[in-house]
Amino acid sequence: MFNYVYDIPSAPIITLTDALSTLERNEASCNGKSRLLVALARNLGYPARIKGGIILTESNKRTSHAWTELFINGAWVPFDALNGHFAYLPANYLELYEGDAFLVTHSPGIQFDYSYEINKQESLSILNEEAEDAEKVTTFSLWGLVKNKSISKKNLFLLLMLPLGGLIVALLRNIVGIRTFGVFLPVLIAFSLLETGFTTGMVLFMFLILFVGLITRPFDNMGLLHTPKLVISLTLMVLVMALGNYLGISFGIDWLSSLTLFPTIILTISAERFSKLIVEDGFQKATGTLLQTLWAVSICFLLFSIKGLDTLLILFPELLLLVIVACMLLGRYVGLRWTELFRFQPLLNSKLA
Helix, strand or coil, rough: CCHHCCCCCCCCCCCCHHHHHHHHHHCCCCHHHHHHHHHHHHHHEEEEEEEHHHHHHHHCCCEEEEEEEEECCEEEEEEEEECCCCCCCCCCCEEECCCCCCCCCCCCCCCCCCCECCCCCCCCCCCCCCCCCCCCCCCCHHHHHHHHHCCCCCHCCCCCCCHHHHHHHHHHHHHHCCCCCCCCCCHHHHHHHHHHHHHHHHHHHHHHHHHHHHHHHHHHHHHCHHHHHHHHHHHHHHHHHEEEHHHHHCCCCHHHHHHCCHHHHHHHHHHHHHHHHHHCCCCCHHHHHHHHHHCCCCCCCCHEEEECCCHHHHHHHHHHHHHHHHHHHHHCCCCCCCCHHHCCCCHHHHHCC
């Protein structure tokens, strides 16, 4: 039933279209398709109803939206036969009414116009809805930058997390003894995984690494210099990412369509760094650095995933002074790294003996 209604051509019909008219015209908007799906479901014995509301996008609009719910196995399950959402609705669907009606009605023959102004509002968990500003919680809050739209909440969180993530990487490098792609690149990779998801981001990262390794081989045989060869490789890589994004949007593949600009750039830079390490240090050592970088990325990702950490840093940015104190203490550490304890274990045992 869903596929049949979904395949009917869509048309911006603003007047009421019943189920029979949808069949006769073979075109309909959301209200016609919703009524037809309800009629077909009820004909087969499934309880069905129409729901309506607004699809929230940051813009001014005057169109509402209707969809269908079917009562299946004791629950009302949503179906949007216009936009192709089978048994689910995206998070930006705002339900406002139930039943076969329009969201806004007016008396005939009068001049009437309206629009919906939709704006995205950022919020912090410990600030209640009545709080006008964060100064009620702390004097040095940076929340005003977000409220004034000087910077997005996501970018402000990244900015504040760079020192903290850098401290984690510094601890792993100086105390544990692992090698990474620089200090801040693992932090940026971890932050990009927040958009793609950890598993999807890791798979994409490994794919880019393998892709760089494969596409550089023909250019090696051509005798190209390293820099032009690297630019060609990165260009092809960006085109592949753009193609993946296009396919994700076209076919509704969420993990492909999540390839936004920021994670694409970060993952591409990481692949470039790995390619450079192969040239400088050899494949085996570069692979070891890659695996250790992924370990650091995983730890940073767990840190970023702590619930409420973004709120804490935005409201109390002075906590970052503790990072300076920790780095001053770390800078005086001259002992053995943990990895060296394993490497030199035989030597240490012989001295003790």
